[in-house]
Amino acid sequence: MTRKKIYLFDTTLRDGQQTPGIDFSVEDKIAIASMLDEFGLDYVEGGYPGANPTDTAFFSEKRTTQARFVAFGMTKRAGISASNDPGLASLLQAESDAICFVAKSWDYHVKVALGCTNEENLESIAESVKAAVAAGKEALVDCEHFFDGYKANPAYAIACAKTAYESGARWVVLCDTNGGTQPPEIRNIVYAVIAAGVPGHWLGIHAHNDTGQAVANSLAAVEAGVRQIQGTLNGIGERCGNANLVTLIPTLALKETYSSRFETSIDTERLLNLTRLSHAFDELLNRSPDHQMPYVGASAFATKAGIHASALLKDPRTYEHVTPESVGNFRKVMVSDQGGKANFINALKRRGIEVGKDDPKLDRLIALVKEREASGYAYEGADASFELLARRTLGTIPEFFSVEGFRIMVERRFDSHGRVKIVSEAVVKIVIDGQTIMSVAEGDGPVNALDLALRKDFGKYQHEIDDLVLADFKVRILNGGTEAITRVLIESTDSDGVRWWTVGVSENIIDASFQALMDSVIYKLMKNRQLAGKIAAE
Numbered sequence: 001m002t003r004k005k006i007y008l009f010d011t012t013l014r015d016g017q018q019t020p021g022i023d024f025s026v027e028d029k030i031a032i033a034s035m036l037d038e039f040g041l042d043y044v045e046g047g048y049p050g051a052n053p054t055d056t057a058f059f060s061e062k063r064t065t066q067a068r069f070v071a072f073g074m075t076k077r078a079g080i081s082a083s084n085d086p087g088l089a090s091l092l093q094a095e096s097d098a099i100c101f102v103a104k105s106w107d108y109h110v111k112v113a114l115g116c117t118n119e120e121n122l123e124s125i126a127e128s129v130k131a132a133v134a135a136g137k138e139a140l141v142d143c144e145h146f147f148d149g150y151k152a153n154p155a156y157a158i159a160c161a162k163t164a165y166e167s168g169a170r171w172v173v174l175c176d177t178n179g180g181t182q183p184p185e186i187r188n189i190v191y192a193v194i195a196a197g198v199p200g201h202w203l204g205i206h207a208h209n210d211t212g213q214a215v216a217n218s219l220a221a222v223e224a225g226v227r228q229i230q231g232t233l234n235g236i237g238e239r240c241g242n243a244n245l246v247t248l249i250p251t252l253a254l255k256e257t258y259s260s261r262f263e264t265s266i267d268t269e270r271l272l273n274l275t276r277l278s279h280a281f282d283e284l285l286n287r288s289p290d291h292q293m294p295y296v297g298a299s300a301f302a303t304k305a306g307i308h309a310s311a312l313l314k315d316p317r318t319y320e321h322v323t324p325e326s327v328g329n330f331r332k333v334m335v336s337d338q339g340g341k342a343n344f345i346n347a348l349k350r351r352g353i354e355v356g357k358d359d360p361k362l363d364r365l366i367a368l369v370k371e372r373e374a375s376g377y378a379y380e381g382a383d384a385s386f387e388l389l390a391r392r393t394l395g396t397i398p399e400f401f402s403v404e405g406f407r408i409m410v411e412r413r414f415d416s417h418g419r420v421k422i423v424s425e426a427v428v429k430i431v432i433d434g435q436t437i438m439s440v441a442e443g444d445g446p447v448n449a450l451d452l453a454l455r456k457d458f459g460k461y462q463h464e465i466d467d468l469v470l471a472d473f474k475v476r477i478l479n480g481g482t483e484a485i486t487r488v489l490i491e492s493t494d495s496d497g498v499r500w501w502t503v504g505v506s507e508n509i510i511d512a513s514f515q516a517l518m519d520s521v522i523y524k525l526m527k528n529r530q531l532a533g534k535i536a537a538e
Contacts, residue, residue, distance in 0.1 A: 003263040006252060007228040009043040009173075009204065010036050010245060012281075013058075014072045015230075017047065018238035022285065029058045031284060036233075037064040039277050040270045041245075043228075045070040045100060050090030059094035068138065071096040075103050075128040075141075078116035082131040092131065098138035100173075101128050105160035106149030118156055122163045129167040139164075140171040142206060142230075147174065147181040150189050158196045165198045171228050172203055176217060179210025179240060183220040190224035200225025207243045209235060214243035219251070222262065233281045234293065246278045250295045254322045268326070275328035280497070288472040288491055295327045341366065348394075351387050351532070355394055365393045375505060376478045376485050382503035384492075384523040385516070387532050400461060400525050403518070404429035404436060406453070408446045408510055426453040432460065447473065447513045454517055461525060467495035468524050475509065490516040494524065 013029050016022070024032070029046065036044045044067045047055035051073070062069050071094040076085040091099045103125045104110045110121045125141060132139040141164035143149075143157070150157040164172045174190065181189075186205070194200050205221035205228070207214040218229050235244030249266050252258045275296040282289045291298040301324040324330050341357060344366055348355055355362050368389070369379055379386040391397045406428040415421045426449035429438045439456035443449030455465055472491035477484045486509045493499040500523055504515025526532035 001261070003261055004201075004227065006222060006262045006264050007042045007171075007204075008245065008249065008264055008266070009045065009070075009171075009228055009230040010041045010067075010232065011045045011072075011206075011230050011242065012036070012232040012236065014045045014047045015238070015242055016232040016236040019236045019241070020238075022236065024054070026054055026057050028284065029054070030063060032233075032281065033063040033069075035277060035280060037067045039273060040265045040267075041067050042265050043068045043070050043098070045072055046096070048072050049094040049096075050087060056090075059096060062095045062097070068097040069095075070098045070100050070140070072100045072102065075101045075121075075124040076131075078114060078120040078124055082127040088128060088131060092135045092137070096137065098140060098170075099132045100140040100142055101125070101132070102142045102144050103128075103160060103164065104145070104149075105143035105157045105175075106145040107153045107156045109145055109149070118159075122159060125160060125163045126167040129164055129169045133168045139167075139169045140173060140204070141169045142173045142175050144175050145177045147176045147185065147189055148178060150192070151185075154192065158193060158198075161193055161198050162196065165202055170202070172198055173206050173228065173230060174203060174221070174226070175206040176208055176214075177206075179208030179214065181217065182211070183213060183216050186217045186220045187224045190221050190226055194225050201227045204228030204230055205243075206230040208237065209240040209242060209244075212240070214241070215247050215251070218243045218248055219258075222252075222258075234278055234290070244293075246274060246296055247294045250274060250322070250327050254326060271326060272328045279499075283493070283497070295322070296329055300324070301329055344369075347386070348390060351390070353390060353394060359394075361394045365390055368393060372505075376487050377503055377505050378487060378489070379503065381489055382501045382516075382519075384500035384532075385502045385519045388519055388523060388526070391532070397522070397526065397531070398529075400522065401430050401432045401458070404431055406450065406514065408450060410446055424449040426450040428453040428456075430454075430458070432458070435459065446510055450510065450514060451517055454514075455521070458521075464528050465521060465524055468521070469493050470520070471499060473513075478505075486512045488512040488516045490520055492520045492524070494527075498527075500527075 013024065013032060017024055033044055033046060044064050046058055046063060046069060049056050049059040049071050059071055071091050073091040074087055076082050076088045082088055104114055104121055107118055110116060110118055114121060129139045129141060143160055146157055161172045193203065203226040205218050205226045207217040229248060231243035231245040231248060234246055235241040249264065250271060252262055252264055253266060253271055278296040279289050294300060301320055344362065345357060373379065388397065406426060409425045411423045413421055423442060424446045425442050427438065427440050429436055437457050437459055439453045441449055441452035441456050443452045451470060458465055470490060471493045474489040476487045478487055485505060485507055488504045490502050491499060502516045502519035502523065504512040506512040523532060
């Protein structure tokens with residue numbers, strides 16, 4: 001049986017840029033386009049040339065070598081010819097392989113947003129597509145609000161889709177712009193469009209995630225006959241986001257119900273880079289990856305409960321729907337106060353630490369972990385701290401340095417203009433090879449000042465930690481009152497692109513932070529010497 005090709009269209013750089021807090025620079029767009037192109041997607045939509053200086057500069061040259069590079073924009077305005085529309089001219093002049101036009105397909109929007117007649121809107125669709133084809137561009141039409149438009153006026157919504165198809169559009173993309181349509185509705189409406197004369201292999205789906213079903217809706221559309229899926233990396237996008245290509249791609253590739261009938265440009269070899277792509281994108285956005293994202297999350301193949309871990313070690317298929325290696329991820333059996341001996345032995349083995357199940361040191365480690373977790377530590381989310389604790393308990397680790405003490409000063413004062421100013425200053429004394437080094441630093445808050453002071457002068461180790469970056473800092477209060485126990489979790493990364501997590505617990509938030517900071521630095525020095533990091537540094 002010949003498998004049908006599903007084309008993958010990435011709109012991270014256009015629709016994904018609508019995400020609150022995300023604003024790509026030209027350099028960001030170039031880097032992301034290169035990542036998408038290298039990964040093997042069929043289409044990369046870059047933005048809206050002519051709408052802003054960033055997108056105009058981005059389209060000054062072609063940014064992909066394999067993927068089709070797509071410019072996005074509106075159809076020509078009603079009452080103006082295609083040759084006299086400046087917006088259309090910008091699209092035609094952009095250095096792109098294709099143009100994706102957004103077209104109204106809900107008659108309510110035609111009347112309210114465009115202020116023209118239904119017939120004028122159809123003419124705008126037709127003339128825009130013809131102009132793109134005449135200019136040697138592949139034409140796509142995003143039928144905005146298609147599913148809501150179909151429910152309000154099915155004949156007009158289908159007329160918009162048919163006009164695009166009959167005018168020469170290679171793809172007619174049905175958009176669930178408000179994200180509220182349900183999978184059975186998607187399926188039935190796609191069937192109706194195909195029955196009306198637009199072939200399925202000319203149809204695409206563009207789903208938003210407002211009910212958490214953008215992936216499900218995309219797959220429902222594929223089942224009904226569409227052959228292009230539009231989505232974004234890690235599901236970013238306005239409001240609740242777009243269909244997540246990082247979830248859709250492995251589902252199509254690894255689930256037999258789809259892989260037996262469909263194929264994509266992402267083969268098994270390219271799929272091995274999926275986790276790296278997802279995490280590299282989050283790194284570019286300067287945000288921590290979602291640990292529970294399907295397939296690529298740090299917890300996607302993590303097992304905590306002892307009974308699950310025992311079965312998992314006997315046969316991974318008992319608790320894994322695909323092999324983690326198939327998407328570039330890895331299996332993680334976590335240690336916690338819920339974990340049995342099998343968890344610990346496996347966790348240690350994967351870190352290169354061999355220990356017998358009857359070794360009294362193992363019992364001591366398990367008791368220590370459970371005792372410390374009862375007091376507030378959380379080693380399941382702090383792999384690096386667990387590895388350091390295990391190595392100290394079962395053997396030794398080098399004593400790179402010792403801390404003689406630290407002092408934090410927080411001062412609230414008024415500046416010369418009478419404005420309140422908060423100043424945080426930290427002093428840290430460390431000892432390396434018998435030599436005492438004292439460092440002082442000011443920072444944005446006491447923890448930042450402490451971090452800066454701790455890493456300001458590390459003597460002979462300074463060059464080893466220059467690339468150490470604190471990527472995330474989380475504080476959790478474990479009980480009530482001002483005397484509450486505080487847990488601090490720190491996520492660190494370095495120039496190798498690896499990341500690790502450390503934890504500290506104390507009734508004093510500064511002391512808890514210092515514990516986690518110390519573990520992060522020691523772990524980094526261990527990692528540099530290949531003495532740690534088989535699992536935690538991911």
